[in-house]
Amino acid sequence: MSGGTAPGTWLIRGVRPLGGQPADIRIDGPVIAEITPPGRGAAGGAGATLDGDGLIALPGLVDLHTHLREPGREDAETVASGTAAAALGGFTAVHAMANTEPVADTAGVVEQVWRLGLAAGRCDVRPVGAVTAGLRGARLAELGAMADSAAHVRVFSDDGRCVADATLMRRALEYVKAFDGVIAQHAQEPRLTEGAQVNEGEISARLGLTGWPAVAEEAIIARDCLLAAHVGSALHVCHVSTAGSVEIIRWAKSKGWRVSAEVTPHHLLLTDDLAAGYDPVFKVNPPLRTAADVAALRAGLADGTIDCVATDHAPHPVEAKESEWSEAAFGMTGLETALRVVHEAMVSTGLLDWPQIADRMSARPAAIGRLAGHGRPIEPGSPANLVLYDPSFVGTVDPAVHASRSVNTPFAGMKLPGQVVATFLRGTPVVLGGKLAG
Numbered sequence: 001m002s003g004g005t006a007p008g009t010w011l012i013r014g015v016r017p018l019g020g021q022p023a024d025i026r027i028d029g030p031v032i033a034e035i036t037p038p039g040r041g042a043a044g045g046a047g048a049t050l051d052g053d054g055l056i057a058l059p060g061l062v063d064l065h066t067h068l069r070e071p072g073r074e075d076a077e078t079v080a081s082g083t084a085a086a087a088l089g090g091f092t093a094v095h096a097m098a099n100t101e102p103v104a105d106t107a108g109v110v111e112q113v114w115r116l117g118l119a120a121g122r123c124d125v126r127p128v129g130a131v132t133a134g135l136r137g138a139r140l141a142e143l144g145a146m147a148d149s150a151a152h153v154r155v156f157s158d159d160g161r162c163v164a165d166a167t168l169m170r171r172a173l174e175y176v177k178a179f180d181g182v183i184a185q186h187a188q189e190p191r192l193t194e195g196a197q198v199n200e201g202e203i204s205a206r207l208g209l210t211g212w213p214a215v216a217e218e219a220i221i222a223r224d225c226l227l228a229a230h231v232g233s234a235l236h237v238c239h240v241s242t243a244g245s246v247e248i249i250r251w252a253k254s255k256g257w258r259v260s261a262e263v264t265p266h267h268l269l270l271t272d273d274l275a276a277g278y279d280p281v282f283k284v285n286p287p288l289r290t291a292a293d294v295a296a297l298r299a300g301l302a303d304g305t306i307d308c309v310a311t312d313h314a315p316h317p318v319e320a321k322e323s324e325w326s327e328a329a330f331g332m333t334g335l336e337t338a339l340r341v342v343h344e345a346m347v348s349t350g351l352l353d354w355p356q357i358a359d360r361m362s363a364r365p366a367a368i369g370r371l372a373g374h375g376r377p378i379e380p381g382s383p384a385n386l387v388l389y390d391p392s393f394v395g396t397v398d399p400a401v402h403a404s405r406s407v408n409t410p411f412a413g414m415k416l417p418g419q420v421v422a423t424f425l426r427g428t429p430v431v432l433g434g435k436l437a438g
Ligand SMILES: [Zn+2]
Pocket: 159, 160, 161, 186, 238, 239, 285, 286
C-alpha cells in the first residue's frame, strides 16, 4: 500500500484530523489514500513528507459569498488575486458573487468567471448568477442558461441589492426548482434603508448618521421564508446580522421549510460602536450590530439555526474606503482572516469545536452550494481538499502580507489566534509554510 515517488504523493505526519488524535494522512494524486496511527503509515514510499506535529487538519473551507470583482473592477481584486487570498485562508472553493461589471447574468459571463478560476488553479471558483437582469430588479436574468452552462450555476443572488419585488422573488424561487437551485437573498428592504450608514440605534443617534434598522432585514427574511414555503423552493439568507433574523430563521426551520443561512466572521466578532471613530474600514452592509445581536448570531451558529459562515469578502480600492464615512464604500475583506476570526469568536469561547467548524465552514456551505467535490469527511477516498491549521499560533493581522489586492480589513493590527500553514486542492499543495506554493 505504500505510495510511489510520483509528484502528488504526500505524507502528512502526526496531524490531528478535526482536532482529534494524531494520525498520518497519505495523499495519493487527488485523493486521500490512507489514514493511519502516527509513525505506522506507509511512510517509506511517500514522495514528500510534511510534519504535521501541532497542526489540525480540516476539510478545505468553502465560501458561499465572495466578491472577486472580475470582470470590471480588477483594481480591487481579480480572480487570480482573490483565489490566492482564498487559498491562504484555507478555502478550496469559493462562490463568486454576480455584482461584477458586466453583471454575471448570462451564461457568457458566468463561464468567463469559471474559466478564470480554472486558469488561476488555486481554488475552485463557482460563479453565482444574478437573479435579475443587470441586478436591476425588473425582470429575471437567464437563470436556466446559467444553470445549463459550463459553470453549472446553482446559487443565484443579486447580492449588494435585495430582490425587493415579491413577485419577482416568487418567480425566481419557482424557476430554480427545476434544477435544484437556491436563491440567496441580500435581505434589505430598500425604502427602510434609504441613505442608511450604520446600525439604527444608540450609535446612529450619537453619530448623527442615518440608521439601518434591524426590521429592514427581518421583514425581508420573514417574507422570503413564507415565499419559499409557499412555492416549495430553497431560500438561502445571506449575511444574517440581527437577533430577530435568527429567531425568524429558527421558526422557519422548525416548520421544515427549505431555508438556510450564513453569518460573516465580522458580524460574529465586531460591534457597531466601532463606527464611533468614523473609520470607514468598519463600514459594511449589513452594518455591524450590537453586542446582543453578536451573542444571538453566535448562539444561532452554534445550535445550527445559522448553517454556515460565509466571508462576504468585499475588496475595495484604497480611495473607495479612505474618504468620509458617508462617501465610503460598504464592505470588508475577509478570506485571509475568516478561520482565525471564527476561531476567536466560536472556538476560543467554547461555542464550537473543530468538527463543528468543519461542518459550518466546509460541509454545510458545500451542500448549500451543491458542490459535490468539497466538504467531504477526511477519510480514504475523499478528494484531498485539506487545510492544515496551527491553532496554538497567535499573531497580529497584517494586510501588507495578504494576497488580496485590497487592504480594507477591519482586523488589521488585531491579535488573533491561529495560522493556516498549508492548503491542498485535490492533492496539490497551493499553500505551504503559510505562503503560496509554486
Ligand atoms: Zn450582501
